Amino acid sequence: MSARLVLLGPPGAGKGTQAVRLAERLGVPAISTGDIFRSNIKNGTELGRRVQDITASGALVPDELTNELVRDRLAQADAVDGFLLDGYPRNVAQVAALDEMLAAAGQAIDLALELTVDPQVVVERLTKRAEIEGRADDTEDVIRHRLDVYAEQTAPISQVYAARGVLAQVDGLGEVDEVTERLVAALAPVLS
Numbered sequence: 447m448s449a450r451l452v453l454l455g456p457p458g459a460g461k462g463t464q465a466v467r468l469a470e471r472l473g474v475p476a477i478s479t480g481d482i483f484r485s486n487i488k489n490g491t492e493l494g495r496r497v498q499d500i501t502a503s504g505a506l507v508p509d510e511l512t513n514e515l516v517r518d519r520l521a522q523a524d525a526v527d528g529f530l531l532d533g534y535p536r537n538v539a540q541v542a543a544l545d546e547m548l549a550a551a552g553q554a555i556d557l558a559l560e561l562t563v564d565p566q567v568v569v570e571r572l573t574k575r576a577e578i579e580g581r582a583d584d585t586e587d588v589i590r591h592r593l594d595v596y597a598e599q600t601a602p603i604s605q606v607y608a609a610r611g612v613l614a615q616v617d618g619l620g621e622v623d624e625v626t627e628r629l630v631a632a633l634a635p636v637l638s
């Protein structure tokens with residue numbers, strides 16, 4: 447199985463949870479740029495120090511840094527036959543950067559799966575997650591900023607994939623298992 451996938455959707459849509467579950471089913475790595483940044487911050491690496499304040503504010507890390515990180519990650523052996531990207535690409539320029547990385551190897555994104563959720567539900571979920579996980583960027587002001595950044599910079603990329611005929615929108619509301627099954631069903635045309 448060699449599926450190259452991206453998972454789209456606003457902060458709080460359940461991307462992280464679903465990415466891990468889906469990737470496990472498909473036997474491809476789930477690659478979350480947010481997780482990579484968080485683990486670098488936690489471990490006090492050079493990269494972590496560079497992105498700490500940016501991620502805590504809810505702004506996007508500069509494309510150059512993010513694109514290089516993804517390029518390195520996709521070059522690792524486990525991603526050669528497929529991957530599921532979570533949280534990347536995050537703007538139209540990153541879509542182009544990803545296209546270039548893949549085109550160099552004669553590859554392309556097979557499907558962009560977009561989790562759709564009501565904005566009100568998203569805010570509730572993020573507030574709850576703040577209590578449970580204590581993420582630095584889950585405070586009310588930062589949540590609002592991240593949603594604005596999503597609306598302005600990230601939401602438009604759905605149209606880019608839609609125009610190529612590789613966008614599948616999936617209802618992100620409901621039980622975790624239920625949403626996973628919807629995602630798996632949306633993948634059927636790619637996997638057959």
Ligand code: AMP
Pocket residue numbers: 457479480481483500501502504505506507508512532533534535536540583592
């Ligand atoms: P996430 O866990 O995907 O919500 O990402 C947490 C934070 O990491 C974001 O608010 C950004 O500051 C940063 N980040 C994650 N992915 C990207 C990306 N593709 N481009 C720029 N910044 C990113």
